[in-house]
Amino acid sequence: MNTKHAFSLGVTHISKDPGSTLSFDLVGYIDDLKVGSSYVGRNTEIEVSGIAEAVHGGILISGHIVTSWGGECRRCLEDASGRIDVSVRELFERQDKDSGPSLDTDTYRYVGEVLDLRDMVKDQVLLELPIAPLCKTECRGLCVHCGVNLNQAQCDCELSIRDPRWNVLDALLDKDR
Ligand SMILES: [Zn+2]
Ligand SMILES: [Zn+2]
Known part of the structure; x- marks a missing residue:
């Protein structure tokens, strides 16, 4: 697998036809996913799957991100781990090659016919990582x-x-x- 492009999604078949959809199921890896003492390892699979829908001005991504995290229990300092399964619904706006950087950083953008879902996956996983994990709730x-x-x-x-x-x-x- 070409991990560099693992979160790339080609949308050529739907981009010209608003309302049309494409289902996808991508697996990849991301370095540097860490919050406090919890992290997703660089060799831990991150799966993103769902539906891409062509809408006016872009592509709407609806789906799930699934992976697992590891860390250190905040009470006993032993290993802690858990699963992340988060729903996503994000609009990727099509941007012209020469339109320059946008001031609006709240939306994801793409140029041409390929979406790179990596930033979205990264943002969502970082939000889901526990800042102070527990090995079990009754630790x-x-x-x-x-x-x-x-x-x-x-x-x-x-x-x-x-x-x-x-x-x-x-x-x-x-x-x-
Ligand atoms: Zn004692
Ligand atoms: Zn513990």
Whole structure:
């Protein structure tokens, strides 16, 4: 597979005929997809599939982006991972070769008969990556005293490491009872 062009979509067959559609299913890889401690690896497949529809002035892309992410759990620092499956609906505007850069950066653009979906895929995946991932929602994290992973073991810190000054308070509380 030519990864360089993995997210390129030729639209020659529909571009002159508004309302006509083309289904597509592309798989590729993108470097540098990272937010906080979570990322999509450079060797992780990213699949984008859906329908391209010719509309006035461009091509409307509707579909799904599917991939998986890895990272470090914010509580226990072990590996965390998950799946991304996000819906997309974006308009790609056709741009004339000599019209120069547009001030409007909110829409994706293309020249000629080929759309490059890479920027759209990148933008959407970055939005979906968890900034502070968890290995599982009920992760118990590390003990703040001894560092043991509380998902794997139980420590006695809560009982044994207590500030001796609490003993005085305990005594007072006991007296009140
Ligand atoms: Zn964890
Ligand atoms: Zn502990």
